[in-house]
Amino acid sequence: MQLTLEFGGGLELLCDSVKVHNVKVDMPKGAEKLIMKDLLGWVRTNLIKERPEMFMKGDTVRPGVLVLVNDCDWELSGQLDTTLEEKDVVVFISTLHGG
Amino acid sequence: MEPNGHDEASRILHELQSLKATKSDIDRRISALESQLRHLNLQNGTVPNPITAAHHDLTPEMIHRYSRHLLLPSFGVKAQSNLINSSILVVGAGGLGSPALLYLAACGAGRLGIVDHDVVELNNMHRQVIHTEVFIGQPKVKSAATTCRSINSSVQIVEHHEALRTSNALEIFNQYDVIVDATDNAPSRYMISDCCVLLGKPLVSGAALGLEGQLTVYNYNGGPCYRCLFPTPPPTAACQRCADSGVLGVVPGIIGCLQALEAIKIASAVGEPLSGRMLLFDALAARIRIVKIRGRSPQCEACGENATFTQQQFREFDYEKFTQSPLTPSPLKLELLQSDSRISSKEYHDRVANGEAHVLVDVRPAHHFKIVSLPKSLNIPLPSLEARLPEISSALKEEEERNGSSSAKLYVICRRGNDSQRAVQNLHKLGFTSARDIVGGLESWAHDVDSNFPTY
Numbered sequence: 001m002q003l004t005l006e007f008g009g010g011l012e013l014l015c016d017s018v019k020v021h022n023v024k025v026d027m028p029k030g031a032e033k034l035i036m037k038d039l040l041g042w043v044r045t046n047l048i049k050e051r052p053e054m055f056m057k058g059d060t061v062r063p064g065v066l067v068l069v070n071d072c073d074w075e076l077s078g079q080l081d082t083t084l085e086e087k088d089v090v091v092f093i094s095t096l097h098g099g
Numbered sequence: 100m101e102p103n104g105h106d107e108a109s110r111i112l113h114e115l116q117s118l119k120a121t122k123s124d125i126d127r128r129i130s131a132l133e134s135q136l137r138h139l140n141l142q143n144g145t146v147p148n149p150i151t152a153a154h155h156d157l158t159p160e161m162i163h164r165y166s167r168h169l170l171l172p173s174f175g176v177k178a179q180s181n182l183i184n185s186s187i188l189v190v191g192a193g194g195l196g197s198p199a200l201l202y203l204a205a206c207g208a209g210r211l212g213i214v215d216h217d218v219v220e221l222n223n224m225h226r227q228v229i230h231t232e233v234f235i236g237q238p239k240v241k242s243a244a245t246t247c248r249s250i251n252s253s254v255q256i257v258e259h260h261e262a263l264r265t266s267n268a269l270e271i272f273n274q275y276d277v278i279v280d281a282t283d284n285a286p287s288r289y290m291i292s293d294c295c296v297l298l299g300k301p302l303v304s305g306a307a308l309g310l311e312g313q314l315t316v317y318n319y320n321g322g323p324c325y326r327c328l329f330p331t332p333p334p335t336a337a338c339q340r341c342a343d344s345g346v347l348g349v350v351p352g353i354i355g356c357l358q359a360l361e362a363i364k365i366a367s368a369v370g371e372p373l374s375g376r377m378l379l380f381d382a383l384a385a386r387i388r389i390v391k392i393r394g395r396s397p398q399c400e401a402c403g404e405n406a407t408f409t410q411q412q413f414r415e416f417d418y419e420k421f422t423q424s425p426l427t428p429s430p431l432k433l434e435l436l437q438s439d440s441r442i443s444s445k446e447y448h449d450r451v452a453n454g455e456a457h458v459l460v461d462v463r464p465a466h467h468f469k470i471v472s473l474p475k476s477l478n479i480p481l482p483s484l485e486a487r488l489p490e491i492s493s494a495l496k497e498e499e500e501r502n503g504s505s506s507a508k509l510y511v512i513c514r515r516g517n518d519s520q521r522a523v524q525n526l527h528k529l530g531f532t533s534a535r536d537i538v539g540g541l542e543s544w545a546h547d548v549d550s551n552f553p554t555y
Contacts, residue, residue: 008311008381009308054334063329063330063333064331064337066392071388071390072391073390075393094333095306095329095333097284098341099307099351
């Protein structure tokens, strides 16, 4: 499945400072769909190059990270159970505090 | 130049300086008196012209001043009147607060409050555009208020020269209709949001760091609060500061302007405030993305259905403990090493002057090293220290040969003296047991040894 993954708010530093990743993610063996839970694991294994604890805590993203699927908060689409479709855009953004 | 010419020039400079100071003092007094007069006239009802039959309370001067607002069909007299009768509080007169305050003063918000406890510094000036050089070293509140008054003397500017705390937040927020969060740290953001929830005030929240900005409106018309979005505080390592990570001045400028816009929309009751949505600004990619965020969370501890958070609990809540970070961020001061593994910058200076054989490793990131560094220091950024140990060994050997000494010393320096301690801890474990760090880093060098050494 072709997906666009974007990292912002400093999270890009965890993946070689590259913000936009056009990736191909396979569905888990035997599964009929790809959900966000699968994608998080894939990202952690394939894209996160350092300090994984700055990206994930337990099986979800760490506090302070917003996840947007097609410009929409994943809380509105089922969080970890959100089903992904071909060409979806998933954004991971760390909340900023500076001013 | 001849000595006489030099004296004459410094005399003129001196006179210029004193005249300018007098002039700005007179300007301040004029604008204060004008503002006082306007308020008196308004109270006595002498200003509204009896021959005009307007259905609003805008004075002739207001009509002239805000004419371009009044000409907007979607804004007009109604919205401007709402604005003039509104009060807006800006918490923080820094990178976000500066542009926000400039526009809020200019647009004619009736009362404009400013909270800040900090003073103006030279390294603020590139982004905190409300302050001018003459105010360096003076309170930001005073500086910002002076600029606001000089832009629009008809706005009542209220100076809250204090740090926002749970002990004063309720009392201050109570006096305003709209709150603008222009602060720079996580505990303040939670505290401000909670306070707005308790008092039912809409909150315009902006943030900027590096080359990115974020903006949203909380607690507006049934929309989410900060805690709905971020029920658990982020780890402290995820809370970067402009003073450490840098920020392009215009980025908070843009977010601050957008905060002013949202505050104006709410105060004047026009348009659709950015509630339930978040604006993400990426300056490098020249991209603004507006995303839909969750609504009010029924489980939210501050504003949820079963929330029991009271004003009394707010007063007693420890936001620094909750977020594990201080309300007034000051540089970290670690104490990781025994004193015999450290030396002062003065002592290091004396040793260099005495020709001691040594190697100085600077563990700052390479882009910091490019700003300024001590002569002959070897830049090995902390994360690559372990991999580059052979470079240290050969530098020490070279120094011993050059100096004809049997053991060259190893010193480590960084910006403020934290990373240098981490580096020395590592070096001790890796066999360089005599490595010592320079207490307070390059900042102490600039402070105690060479006052011409640049700080950043």
